Amino acid sequence: MAKPPGREVLLEFQRVGMYMKAIAMDPETLTEVTVLGPLTHSQEMLRRTAVAKLEYVLAKKASTPPR
Template structure:
């Protein structure tokens, strides 16, 4: 899996739904797909980085390497709100 992560080839899709953006990321080798939803005001790079972190977590969990305390790190919030 480390070689897959370092290769960095993923399919990323952005779908705007009103004030939100759904970001889906697929690893073409394992066909693992994850999605997140974030505010439209967040930058595309920030949303993509969060989705990739989730993908790496899910892939690690499927491989048996993730523990409950290995949740993806979330950047500190500058605006009030809840990360879902």
């Protein structure tokens, strides 16, 4: 899954013990998501997973009416 055209996504990777933590953030809405994966997986796989999760959360927020 690719990021939407024109939308910036900030990514950060941190090693946490035997895992790699990928953090994706949308700077426009300040929405942040985190995914964890084993060190044996590539950063590219974690990046795609984090961006897909961010897109899911942003779409869910867009379809939910404000309270």
